[in-house]
Amino acid sequence: MFSIPDAQLCHRIEFEAGTSNNIILSESEACVAKDLLSETECEIHTIDLQIAELCHQREHNAARLERLRTAVAPHKRLPPEILSWIFRLSCEDARIKLPHCPERWALRHVCSRWRSVAINDRQLWDCISVDLQLRPGIYTQDDQLADLLRSQRLLDIILPRNGSISLSFRINGLLDVIELAFDKLIKPHSGHVTELHLGIPALSFPLFFGMLPDQFGALESLDIGYVSWFPSDGDYPSINKFPPTLRSFSIRGHHVVYSCFCSPELNWSYITHLDISQVLDLTLRKVVPILRRCTNLETCHCAILDDDHDSPHVALAHLHTLDISLGSGAVLDVFTLAALKTLIVWFDDPLPLESIAALIYRSTRGLQRLDLHNFSQSQSECDFDILAALFAATSLRILTARSFVFPKWILEQIGRRDILPQLEDLECHLDEETISTFLDTVESLFRQNVSDSRASAGKFRRAVGIYPMAFDFACADGMLSAIDRAQNLEELHKGTVCLVSSEIL
Known part of the structure; x- marks a missing residue:
């Protein structure tokens, strides 16, 4: 049995011989030192076992803590509507930087319920904008093609499989790439696109026209413009049929693009909202044939350069809002608008008060809003008799006339x-x-x-x-x-x- 040595001997062994190579222990002192070494090793081994047991216990308790935290997580008691709202607040309107590797898509690293809300709440993803326009020195064809393929993967993940979608899509560049974009990004989802904002090169119009009306069976609103010109001597494509669901139609660009929609077979009677105010150099001769076929038109925004005294009269029984930019006040003389409630007129000098008053008198006594805007911002003189006739509309509730005193x-x-x-x-x-x-x-x-x-x-x-x-x-x-x-x-x-x-x- 090992006897405990006295303190003085222990001090000599540990702190004198143990810290200096010049002190040599005697035979009896060496035996005592070996016993002390063996005892200390046993104590270290015992402590290591205790540490291992404590580590195991800590890991066990940490796992319990994680499970308990998950069990009482606040979001588990929140309804999906609130979770959706929180998720929308956390998503800013900034452009999404698409991940290069689909396996690292951020939604795969959130908890399963958040991921479910993010993917299944269609209100988060029912309005999508895709811009693949080339920008020299900034956004190249290689960038465009890479983003096109990443956009395809992203849209396949987030777009709802049913319900309505609002899609804004802009692209330019090579016709082959544009055709690929139509095949990968638009065609797979065209059946439930209800609102489409399209900006494409004019030469790619046939790609889009070929999809109408069959592939856009739910389309209600179409806003179309172009991002490059038609060749001046080229044949302009035309569209012969709108989807029967289409109610709102807007077009932007040169009047040449407008010519693509002048086919006599095109069914304009579906349209209730028409915006041609961003068509450049549009004349009354081009506008009147289409307006006369818009038999159910309710709102119209247009810009017309001149008047054509040979133009037939236009009576639109359902039109309640007319927002028109005039090159000549006589343009208004071709209209009779029995249901007119809102009239907004943009003009150059002189102020066409007589034509405006005549339109109001000829059309309706139910006008509720009249806005008069002068492009030149100059003040116009008022003919008292015409001004009095203008204010004969006793139903008028809103009057905006910034251009004259x-x-x-x-x-x-x-x-x-x-x-x-x-x-x-x-x-x-x-x-x-x-x-x-x-x-x-x-x-x-x-x-x-x-x-x-x-x-x-x-x-x-x-x-x-x-x-x-x-x-x-x-x-x-x-x-x-x-x-x-x-x-x-x-x-x-x-x-x-x-x-x-x-x-x-």
Whole structure:
């Protein structure tokens, strides 16, 4: 049995002989040292076993902790709607940088329920934009082809297999690559695309036209433009049939592209919304034949350069909104619009008030909104008789006329509701003589909101007066007083009253 040596001997063995090679132990001291060595090794081995047991216990408890945390995770008690909302908030509108390796797609590294929400909530992915346009020195053909293939893989993952899709697709470059893009990105999903925004080279139009109408059986809205020109001496492709579901049609570009949609076989009667305002150099002669075939048209945005006195009359019984840019006021003379509610006119000088008033009188007495915008931003003179005829539409609720100054007598009659009795929103230009009258008119209209008990009377809510910058500097004190009065009216009547410099607009 090993006896415990005295402390002095232990100190000599461990701290003297154990730290110096010059001290040599005696035979008896060496025996004691061997016993101490053996005992210490046993203690170390025992401690190692204890450490191993503790490590095993820690790993066991760590695994339990992970399972318990998963069991009580907050997202497991949240409904999918809230999870979807959180996921959408975490997804910014910035362009998605597609991963080069599909195995590293980020959705595969989140928890299974988040991944399920991200993939199965179709509201996250039902509006997709793909832009593969070449940019010299920045975005090359190799980049385009690589992104095309990655986009195919991504769309196969995220696009819903049923329901509607809104797809925006822009591409240019080689025709073979564009055809590949149609085959890989559009055709597999065309059956449930309801809204399509397309920007493609004009020479690739036949690729798209060949898919209509059969491959777009659910298409409701089509916005088409081109990103390169037709050859000047080329044959222009044409489309002969729209999908019967199509209701909204927009086209952008040169009038040559517009010619692709002029086939007499094309069924325009389906269209309820038409936007040709971004077609360059469009003439009335080209517009009228299509408009006459849009028998169910409800809203129309167009830009027309000139008038054609030989153009037939156009009567659109269902059109309630017309937004038109004019090269000549006489363009309006070809229209009769029985259901017109909103008329927005963009024009160059001179202001075509007579044509506008005639259109309103000829078409309807139910006009509710009239916007007049001058491209030149200059102030126009007003013929009093024509202006009075223009305001004969007693149903008018919104009047925006930034380009000319109302005479004082018109403002006074508006303030008494002798004209425009249902007016709710007024925006017009001002000069030094009319700014005070304008504020008097606004104050009178606000007061009548309370005092006027007529059911037909509109509740006035907004007024904007636009004054020239020169007036601001020349009459600084008067302008400050007028602005203070406008602010007081706004606070008192809980409406909107603004005086704005023309330089701001």
